[in-house]
Amino acid sequence: MIHQELTRKKFIQQTMGAIGYGIAASAIPTSTYAMETPERLLSSKALIFKNVLLETGFERDDFEITGTKTALFSMVVEDGKIKSIGPNSNIKGAIDAKGYLLLPAMKDMHIHLDKTYYGGKWKATSKRQRSVQDMISLEEKILPEMLKTSTARAESLIELLQSKGTDFARSHVNIEPSSQLNSLKHLYKAIENKKGSFGVEIVAFPQHGLFKSKSEGLMREAAQMDIDFIGGLDPQNIDGDIEKSIDFTVQLALDYKRGIDIHLHESGESGFKTVQYLIKKVNENPELKGKTFLSHCFALGKLQGKVLEETCEQLAAARIGIISTIPFGGLIMPIPTLYKHGVSVMTGTDSVVDHWSPFGTGSMLQKANLMAQLYGYSTELELSRCLKIATNNVLPLDEQGNQQWPKPGDQADFNLVEASCSAEAVARQSTIKALYHKGSCAYQNLA
Incomplete structure (x- = not known):
């Protein structure tokens, strides 16, 4: 956990860089993850994450969706909400998500x-x-x-x-x-x-x-x-x-x-x-x-x-x-x-x-996996859609591959999952490495 005060300006300089450049600019429109004013102070309870893997779109050939695009980001959580997301940076003291995939709780x-x-x-x-x-x-x-x-x-x-x-x-x-x-x-x-x-x-x-x-x-x-x-x-x-x-x-x-x-x-x-x-x-x-x-x-x-x-x-x-x-x-x-x-x-x-x-294992991913198997859903797109039955209809990407979760202002209810994308998480019932509820860690196995 990080409990130090950083100005938003310093945070941007150290972790985000210029928001029009780098990995975020190529992966997600800058308007999606716009930063707040530099003058605002982060509270001492703010959490900063690095190496967070997010889905950014779908890969396609001339016939179908063949895969899911992802990239690493940094993320700020404050007052139970996701405050900002930007290019990945190795800021000292940040929680290391270790490249695990961020999915809705x-x-x-x-x-x-x-x-x-x-x-x-x-x-x-x-x-x-x-x-x-x-x-x-x-x-x-x-x-x-x-x-x-x-x-x-x-x-x-x-x-x-x-x-x-x-x-x-x-x-x-x-x-x-x-x-x-x-x-x-x-x-x-x-x-x-x-x-x-x-x-x-x-x-x-x-x-x-x-x-x-x-x-x-x-x-x-x-x-x-x-x-x-x-x-x-x-x-x-x-x-x-x-x-x-x-x-x-x-x-x-x-x-x-x-x-x-x-x-x-x-x-x-x-x-x-x-x-x-x-x-x-x-x-x-x-x-x-x-x-x-x-x-x-x-x-x-x-x-x-x-x-x-x-x-x-x-x-x-x-x-x-x-x-x-x-x-x-x-x-x-x-x-x-x-x-x-x-x-x-x-x-x-x-x-x-x-x-x-x-x-009963208590796993909602198991329910999503069962649905996929029952209805013959095995493609990248179909498997990614099955996740919504486990998350009460929250998905990282829409049908066209536009990023829709997470965004600043969303409640900080999320998982870090040992998977490369939603489709893999459903198909393999991937391991949950950490769970956050309203910005507080409810479960963790990041070793």
């Missing part, structure tokens, strides 16, 4: 931080539990014991995510009679302990069924606490009434100005009807547009042809996002079609070593 948009075996004794799943209903019955028995260590386990899981380059998660948290509001309260403690290095959104999630477990009162209490989204679960299969369940969820979100994020595992007709009814309710309440999400939404994987295309158009118009955990096997989600129609698509690691699944 990963964003895990669907996980359950409140219930995990991670950090404890290994345990695989049982053949006794085959349905969501079976899992609800299991949770009613095991959650009281899991609560005893839930805060420590959540912190361990956050640390795992950070080591994989993730600095933010949207966590669903159980709200049901077995744990009351304690899962939420315990997670608050973990979030508080990690608040300087990790960001969290919370979904109040009636895991055992809104009406099935009579959780309406608990959900209303949770809605008045420090949460961001009202959750839901399979309105027909679990609660037996699509409209009643969705109406309650929508009204609760409206009453307390929250977003909506509903687990929808139902893949048949009831799943499709749920999607259609939610679209209708969001269109009736435009304040929910851009704040409403369907997690999993396996019903889309069963649609084809005109029905699929029209449904994707409707989701895009209502600005309802899909958070797919990218299942593999017999069900292939229509992620390319969702993208084509402009639907916001995100992913998450969901269960990381818990009673739902023994799998």
